[in-house]
Amino acid sequence: xxxxxxxxxxxxxxxxxxxxxxxxxxxxxxxxxxxxxxxxxxxxxxxxxxxxxxxxxxxxxxxxxxxxxxxxxxxxxxxxxxxxxxxxxxxxxxxxxxxxxxxxxxxxxxxxxxxxxxxxxxxxxxxxxxxxxxxxxxxxxxxxxxxxxxxxxxxxxxxxxxxxxxxxxxxxxxxxxxxxxxxxxxxxxxxxxxxxxxxxxxxxxxxxxxxxxxxxxxxxxxxxxxxxxxxxxxx
Amino acid sequence: xxxxxxxxxxxxxxxxxxxxxxxxxxxxxxxxxxxxxxxxxxxxxxxxxxxxxxxxxxxxxxxxxxxxxxxxxxxxxxxxxxxxxxxxxxxxxxxxxxxxxxxxxxxxxxxxxxxxxxxxxxxxxxxxxxxxxxxxxxxxxxxxxxxxxxxxxxxxxxxxxxxxxxxxxxxxxxxxxxxxxxxxxxxxxxxxxxxxxxxxxxxxxxxxxxxxxxxxxxxxxxxxxxxxxxxxxxx
Numbered sequence: 001x002x003x004x005x006x007x008x009x010x011x012x013x014x015x016x017x018x019x020x021x022x023x024x025x026x027x028x029x030x031x032x033x034x035x036x037x038x039x040x041x042x043x044x045x046x047x048x049x050x051x052x053x054x055x056x057x058x059x060x061x062x063x064x065x066x067x068x069x070x071x072x073x074x075x076x077x078x079x080x081x082x083x084x085x086x087x088x089x090x091x092x093x094x095x096x097x098x099x100x101x102x103x104x105x106x107x108x109x110x111x112x113x114x115x116x117x118x119x120x121x122x123x124x125x126x127x128x129x130x131x132x133x134x135x136x137x138x139x140x141x142x143x144x145x146x147x148x149x150x151x152x153x154x155x156x157x158x159x160x161x162x163x164x165x166x167x168x169x170x171x172x173x174x175x176x177x178x179x180x181x182x183x184x185x186x187x188x189x190x191x192x193x194x195x196x197x198x199x200x201x202x203x204x205x206x207x208x209x210x211x212x213x214x215x216x217x218x219x220x221x222x223x224x225x226x227x228x229x230x231x232x233x234x235x
Numbered sequence: 236x237x238x239x240x241x242x243x244x245x246x247x248x249x250x251x252x253x254x255x256x257x258x259x260x261x262x263x264x265x266x267x268x269x270x271x272x273x274x275x276x277x278x279x280x281x282x283x284x285x286x287x288x289x290x291x292x293x294x295x296x297x298x299x300x301x302x303x304x305x306x307x308x309x310x311x312x313x314x315x316x317x318x319x320x321x322x323x324x325x326x327x328x329x330x331x332x333x334x335x336x337x338x339x340x341x342x343x344x345x346x347x348x349x350x351x352x353x354x355x356x357x358x359x360x361x362x363x364x365x366x367x368x369x370x371x372x373x374x375x376x377x378x379x380x381x382x383x384x385x386x387x388x389x390x391x392x393x394x395x396x397x398x399x400x401x402x403x404x405x406x407x408x409x410x411x412x413x414x415x416x417x418x419x420x421x422x423x424x425x426x427x428x429x430x431x432x433x434x435x436x437x438x439x440x441x442x443x444x445x446x447x448x449x450x451x452x453x454x455x456x457x458x459x460x461x462x463x464x465x466x467x468x469x470x
Contacts, residue, residue: 039309166264
């Protein structure tokens with residue numbers, strides 16, 4: 001199958017469902033056969049990324065490499081990874097892989113830049129914050145990154161782990177408040193820089209799509225673009 | 236990864252998203268690592284199943300066998316296929332595969348039998364109807380199968396193909412009417428015997444879960460059960 005996209009998912013599974021759903025709904029197709037071909041690994045035993053980076057937890061890299069290789073063996077010609085924190089290991093993953101990997105950070109930043117906004121709010125995991133995965137790119141563009149303070153960051157992590165355990169409503173209440181705080185602190189738009197966050201804030205993003213940059217959505221649009229180039233539909 | 240379940244999907248992609256979402260939401264998990272491990276093929280160029288069976292279209296079997304093999308190579312220990320019509324080729328697929336395949340028809344019929352209802356409505360594709368995939372199992376149990384007449388069956392196919400082209404609302408209006416007709420003709424419960432139908436009727440099933448047997452849901456429950464046995468959590 002020409003243009004098969006491999007999804008290194010399971011980090012977490014609900015975020016991988018969200019990415020898959022966006023691949024199906026963002027791409028206009030008149031029949032099954034016009035949809036984007038995907039092979040998706042949602043093998044969730046990959047050690048927690050934030051735990052590894054901030055609390056000396058087990059590294060997720062060996063299992064990510066293992067599952068990446070399975071996708072390659074199954075015929076993937078390009079890889080997407082619906083987990084922002086996992087992009088800390090992006091360079092290592094690229095080295096262990098023989099096909100292209102699209103970066104969620106790069107795809108998201110391209111959409112941030114195109115909004116021409118100046119003050120960029122950020123909702124992400126502790127580890128993504130700590131490693132500056134977005135902050136550095138935002139500041140490299142001469143833009144201002146509006147981040148939560150330590151107490152609010154704790155609430156964001158609480159919300160993310162609530163979703164991972166299936167507690168959608170409570171996760172939503174907490175995260176919505178955190179988005180409001182970033183707006184009241186001057187953010188013009190907010191980057192949803194953890195793939196659980198667009199799931200948690202799905203109702204809010206539906207009501208106010210212009211206020212958010214959804215990293216999962218950005219990655220899907222980059223993936224669809226890659227596919228259309230691959231099959232010769234666009235240059 | 237012990238107990239990896241392979242999903243032979245893409246028939247169609249929205250139905251595969253629905254199955255994946257049900258694997259994530261039906262299984263109670265407190266963290267990523269407790270979710271069911273899945274490897275999902277959503278490669279949608281498999282020729283249309285109904286076209287093949289009723290209009291001398293290209294057989295989907297060779298590509299289904301190809302993608303099944305990719306799942307095996309990637310490490311799948313058990314296969315589920317979220318497409319009822321594809322189960323016409325169940326025996327051939329089983330022969331070409333070295334691991335267990337769970338039948339959506341068997342999983343669904345087990346749930347039908349456990350309701351102890353007598354008059355079973357059926358919403359399915361033309362091909363599933365024509366091949367008697369459910370009708371025979373229902374009648375073998377001494378139950379009565381309530382089917383749409385020819386004109387109504389055309390509307391059901393219209394609704395299914397509308398969903399495949401992304402037209403959710405129109406698909407929903409049409410299918411809801413067809414469900415009502417089956418109830419007014421005496422059906423006590425309705426088997427959603429095409430994996431697009433639980434997607435189309437998602438709002439209705441949420442409001443009245445006891446009126447429907449969702450074939451996708453039944454397959455997911457069978458898959459979770461298989462997994463728990465495999466990892467030794469249940470006997």
